Structures are given as C-alpha cells and as structure tokens.
Amino acid sequence: MAEPSKAQTSDRKSLLIWILVLLSVLVLAQWQSSLPDLKSYPAAWTLPATDWLNTGMDWVVGAFKPVFRALSAVMEYPLFWVSGFLGWLPWSVGTVIAVIIGYRAGAWPLAAFTGGSILYILLMGLWPDTMNSLALVAVSVPLAVLLGFGLGVAGYYSPRVERFLTPVMDITQTVPAFAYLLPILILFGFGPVVGLIAGIIFAFPPMVKNTIIGLRDVPSDIIESGLMSGATKGQLFFLVRARAGLRQILLGVNQTTMAALNMIIVASIIGGSEDIGWRVLSTLRKAEFGESLVAGIVIALMAMVLDRITYGLATRAPDMSPQQGFFGRHQFGLTVMGAAALTYLAALGLPDLQTWPDDWTVDPAGGLNFGIEVFVLWAKPVLDSVKNFIIFTLVLPLKIGLVNVVGPYTWGFTATVWHAVGYAALVAAGSGLAFWRGRRGQAITIVSFGLIMFFGLTNLTWPGASLLLIWFGFRSGGARLAFWTLAALVFILSTGSYDKAILSVQLCGLAVAASFLIGTGLGIAAAQSDPFSRILRPINDTLQTMPVFVLLIPVIMIFKIGEFSALLAIIAYAVVAPIRYTEYGLRNVSKDVIEAATSMGATRSQLLWRVKVPLAMPNIMLGLNQAIMFGISMLVVTALVGTDELGQIIYIGLSKGNFGIGFVAGMAMAVIALLADQYCRAWQKRIDAKLKGARP
C-alpha cells in the first residue's frame, strides 16, 4: 500500500468520477425520449461488417473450395469405414469389448456401469442409432486430439504461437457452431463430414490447453535426469517430457471427447445420418417429451461412459511403467480380441446375439408423457405465481426498468412521482449507510444497481451504458481493461448489435448470477457432506451431457414460451460448473492448513468461511468464469424458446442464407464472453491481493 494521504486523494478523485458517471447515466436515461439516437445506436453509424464478411467468405469459397472438397473426400473414408464397421458389429461383441475396456479403466463398478448403459440402449431399441453417433465421435475425437496435440506442442515451444492460439480457441469455443455452419457447408459439401468438422472445431481447444500445461509442468529434475542420461532432443521430448506430462495430456483427450459429444446434436441439425441426435431432434419437433428423453439419456450415458473410461485410462496411465513392459499391454489386447472372437462365433450361431430382437425392447415413452402431463397440471398453478413474482420484481425491471413495470396489474398500484421519490430515498439511504460504514465500493454498487433497476438495462442509453462500463473497467482492471471494454463496445456498436447484445447480457447476467449463487451453495454443501456429493454427481453429469433441448419441453409446458423458460434452461446448464469447481476447490484445501486451523480451535463454520472458502476462491472464481461461458453458449438454445437476443440473430442469418449476419452475432457473443472473462480475472486479482494483504 502507498502512503495513506496519496491513496486518500486518489480515492476522493475516483469517487468524484463515479458520481459524475452515474449522474450522466441518469441524465441520459431521462433525456432519451427527446433524442431517439440515444436509446439505440443510429443505424447510419454502423459499418457494413456483414457485407465485408460475405465478400470475404465468397472469396475464400471461390479460392479454396477445391482444397476443402478434397479434404472432405479424404475424411469421408474413415467415417465410411468406421460407421460401416460399427454397423456390422453384432451388439453382443460390441458389449463384450466395451465392458472389458470398462473393467480395465475402472474395475467392476465401471464395467457394470458400462454394461448397464448398453443394456439400456438395447432395451430402448436404439443400438443402431447409437452406433452411428459413436462413429462420428470415434472419428472426430482422434482427429481433434491430433490437431490439438500438434498445436499444443507448437504453443509450448513458441510463446508467440500460444499468444495467437489463445484468442482463437476462445473464439472457436464461444462462437456457436450455427454461426459458421453456412461456410463449412459450402466449403466441405453436404453430409456427415460437416458435422465432423464442426465437432473438431469445437473439440480441439481443451487438448491444446492440456498439452501445453502438461508439457510445461513437468518437474525440471525429471528433465535434468533425462539430459544427464544423454537423451537426444527427440528422446527428451517423446520419452521424457511427453511421458511425464501424459496424465495431463490424457485429461485433454477426456475433455475433447466430452466436447465432441456435445456436438452430436449440432451435427444432426446439419443432417446426414440416422443417429441419436437426429432422433432427439425429430421427437423434440413433435414435442414428444418421453421419446426425446429416452433418446437424450442415451447421449448422456454415452458421455458418462466415455468420460469415465477415458478418465480412468488417463489417471492409471502412470502405472504403465516400463517394468510392466509390453507383455501387460499385450495381455489386455489379447483378452479383448479373444473374448470378442468367442462372442462373434457364438453370434454366428445365434442370430439374436447379432441383432437385438424387437420383442426384447420396451417403450417407456408413453408412460413418461402421461407422467409429465399429470405433473404439469398439478404444478402449474403454484409455479405460475412464483414465475410472476420473479418476472415482476427482477426480470422485467432489469430489462425495462421499474418505471415501466410498476402498474396496477403487476404490482397492484399505479406508480406516482412519490413512489419514485421513495425509491430514490431508499437507494440513497442504503448507499449512505454503506458509505458511512466505510464501504465505498458497496455504496457505489447500490447506487448503480438502483439506477439500472429503475430505468432498465435497455433504457440506459448506449452512451450511458458505455460510459458506466468503461469506467467500471478502469476501476477494476486499470487502463488495460478500460481499453478492452472500449474495443468490445466499438465492435458491438459499430456492427449494430447493441440492442440485441444488451438483451443477451440481461438474460445471461441474471441466469449466471442465479447459477453462481445456487451452484456455489450446492458446491459448499457437497464439499461438507459425502452422501450429498454422491447424490449430486450423477445429476450434474446428466445436466451437462444430456442435450438441453430435452429439458426445455417440460419447462415450456409449465412456464410457457418466453424469457422465464429461457432463464431456467440457462440456469440448469450453467449451474453445474460452479457446483463442481466449488466442491473441488474446498476439498483440495491443503490438509496442513486445515490441521493448523483446527488446532488453533477454529469451529466448523469458522474453518469453512474463514479458511476453506478464501483458499478455494481461485476455483470458485473459475466456476463463475465457466458459468458465464456456458450461459452465453446457451443463448443459441434459448432462441428456440422465443427469446429475442443474439442467438435469435444467428438463426435469422441461417434462414436468410446470409453468413455475415449470423457470424457478426456469434462474434458479438464471443466478445461479451471474453470481456466477462477479463472482468472475472480482474476481480480475482483484487481478491488475491486482498487475501495476500490479510495474511502477511
């Protein structure tokens, strides 16, 4: 800390600027009715970014189409052979192989889980569809892994490459696939290969990230001992460094597999094969909840089995030390081959072992549909009033402001000037109290929030909102963050995306805040209680791997098409990250620290709130970061329940066959995500600094 007097003057200055900024926001919001250009950015000032993008794409298509077509033709081969093989494979042989691999990766529990999942797929009569989806995953994952590993190695050796890769990966993960669907369709041609490409683009980043971390974090003594034993550069890399980082690299494989599974649905929207994603989509189109749930569970199960297997193989990898040698691995291969061959021979004699007979399938869809209908009828009245309460007190005020929401039908009275004065007094009192207690940050937050809730985000006016954001950026992350905020705003304003962007921010902001609060709470509870953690885990897995579309049907049945359903959908998906990271962070607080705190007589709650939570803060913040990323990626899905934001623009671009429109919206989503990420980091830094200050 600098000298107090200096700090005080700078504090005073910043307070003054805060007051000026908030005052100008207030004045601008009041004046907007007389100056329509204030509310939404004038269309005349926008740049024709859409046209530029379309021209650029036409050029790329014209110049490189043959190259991409050739690539596409090459990639069709593995897909053709793999899906041909999986289609031919008798179910009994496939099951035996999968169960043995499951046993290898995680002993009997995982073998049983694998077997059970396959039994479910067979009973539902979805084996052929599942194999078609698996073929897509089986081809896209190795390609994504190879690409990611290569780029990761390049990024490890050259910081310049890494600096280039980081934003590219952020963009490929945040720009929704639909935004670049048109160019890849035209470049690669129609067919399953397009789904494959989309899958690879989305799935390779985790591999790059984990490869870089894996290679970098190899302890220097291992490298030194490698050097001392006279390893050449190549040996040093493959035999020493890559092997020592193998565990992390394999975790990258695991993450890449999960990401590829997320793309099954997207690949189906493009079309080309009769797979599980297609089944989910076509049943969703008919709003058949039961049928789509049955198929959606298959995707969730596939994801869970592949996750456990790749994770199991990844974490047991270090045991495969040279002593065990080739014999160990050989034995496993032989077991699989032998068992598969025996089963195949048996299947030759028994046709029922080749194709699962129709008589052995069950169809729970009708029951599920009936059940959900009964539930909806029962729950609707109660939940409707909850919904209205939240919409009138939180969702709508944030969007259009209390000044427009309060009325006889919503709040039960007509708003007068005196209500506004009362509201202002309340905000002022809260802020004054915080200020008096020496909490300036809190005082400013209360006034800003009071202002936003009064006028609504959409009525803040674009100059007002920009001013507020830039100054906030400067205060939280210095000139650098202020600059990035400005750059993001320039992009969003000049492409004419401001109106939709602000609606996206409103929807996502609310949903992410709720996810973070709920998720962190559940994560803390799970870290404190093992049984609760065990209950939560499969729920988390399902929420994250089952296509979110499926959950939308019952949500719409209860809450109708509109913003509230969208909010719930985002929360259901984004809540998982904070739960997981919070629990992980709390459970991994160093045992020494806990022992020290306990020996000093800390109670259980002191231990949690004073020791564990502060120490787990980096992980908790990572949970927030991920919740934001997931939240923004859900905007494409919420557009399907009728929200009016950037996700909607992507579909409009698609339906117009206009690449530029959708891509600009996708980039705007990426820009918002990246900026939010920067704010999280800045916040995290301040927390770190505070923690360091508190513990000398």
Place this chain on the structure above:
Amino acid sequence: MKHKRRLGLLAAALTLGTSSFAQAQAPESPDPIRIAVNEWTGQILSATIAGEVLKKMGYNVELVIAGALPQLAAIEQGELDFNPEVWDNSVTDAYTNGLASGSIIAAGPLGLEPREGWIYPAYMEELCPGLPSYKALYDCAMAFGTAETFPNGRLVGYPADWGTRDIDVVKAIGMPFNVVPGGSEGAMLAELKSAIAAKEPILMMFWEPHWIFAEQDLRFVEWNPIDGECIEETQVKETACGFAQAEAQKIYSDDFAAKYPAAAAMIAKFTLKNADQNAMILEVDQKGRSVEELAAEWMTKNEAVWSTWIQ
C-alpha cells in the same frame, strides 16, 4: 410471399416446357437419385413414395436425411437431387435466392393444400363467444392475455427466423395483441399441448396439414373471404383477409432435368392429396406403423395413378 409464388410458377412452367422435349428412356444413369428426407412425417412419406415410384422406373434411389436449411445448400451444390415437399412459407431467402439464381429448380406444386393462420382450442369459443370470426378477438383480447402482456392478449407467433408475417398482420389491422415469437416448432407444440391439457387460453399462429389436428380439436380464426391473393401488410381491420396461403413445392437441382429427363417428367406429374397424407401421418405418428409399410400400401392402392406418371 408473392414473389416466391410467381418465381415458383415461372420456374415450374420452364421445366415443364423443357422436359417434354426430352423423351429419353429411364433410367438414363445408374447413379442414385438422392432424395432429401426432412424431420417431419408428411415430408418423409412424400419422399418415400416419390422414391418408390422412381424405383419402379428403374432408377437407383437414395434417401438422405437432411436438415430443412442445409438441404437447400446441398441441392444448390448438386449434392442432393430432389425434394418433393418444400413449404414455401417456412423456407427462406436461401430458397428464394436459389430459385432466382436458377441453382434450385421448382418443379411445380405437390398438390397438398395448406392452410395457415391463427388457431385456438375449441373450448375458447365459450370464453370468447364471437369466435371463429377474427372480429371477436378485438373484444376478448384479455381472455387470451397473461400478466406479461396485460392489457393486450398474447399471440404465440412463428419463430423469428420464419419471418414476421404474424406481427405484420397484427399491426396492419390494429389487433390488441402482443406477438411472442414461438422459438421453434417443438416449443410451440409443447406450449399448445400443455395449454390444452390445463384448458388454458391460447392463440397461436400455425399451419395445416399437421398431425396435431388429428390429435386435438383445434380451430382456425376465420377472415373475410377475398378474391385473389391476400396482401398481408396492407389489409385493414374492416376487410381483413388474414394470410396469403402457401404451397408445397417440388424442387430439384439445376442439372437434374438434363441428367434424368424421364425422372424429371415423372416428378412434374407427381402429386399427393391432403387426405392421403393426413391419413398416412396419423397411421405413422399415432399407430406406430412404419413409413415404408405405408408407402408400399399406397403404391399398391394407387397403381392406376402412378402408372400414368411414368409413361
């Protein structure tokens, strides 16, 4: 809307003209004719039946699953050959531009008679006695209202990417309704089903033929009769005509007629009727029978019809 129709007819006339000159013997090529299969039952039936007829002519046929939008890019690129049922109301600029540039050829209407407009469940007639006339909606907007739309009624419109026709009509005739974009067909059906189950008020932009009409008692809002085409944006309250009606078009790729002249000639004659399709959709969606089975049944029953197409 109007432009689309005109272009379609023009293109259809052109193809009819050219194909009658080419009297080649089928099959001209052993390459399979790739027919697009979309995700709704009616189209799957049309595609399967068209495929069966083409097979009778000796062609190799491949049915390819394709999303409604990507299929257009694929047909433009010549990677898919033919789609017997494309609704010119739900398709988009990609379709119109394809027709205009000549990379997609319209082969005339399939013969189904669609209907588009606002639907409501039968029980709404008790809550809003003037129905089915659109005029009743002015007085009982509140019967269709929710807290969020107060004091207006709530109309669930088409998803935003299907265009803004419902919003245009509401504006043109000054209806006291807020239009909520439907998001997607699945979302619209989910809301419709649950509203009916709970006997809640609902008014929704929808289209026929659709299987939901076989399952539920749904009625269309009725408009003033009109000579010629209804112009949606400029109608007024007193003489409102509602919506211009769409058509299901047959389309194929630009080099299709040159490569398979006999197939193109058959496609020009290929038609299906509402009643045929509705009955088959019901069998498939409600009674769980397979599309192939019904297509085969249709082929045996209608041999007299399709044998004239392939001459």
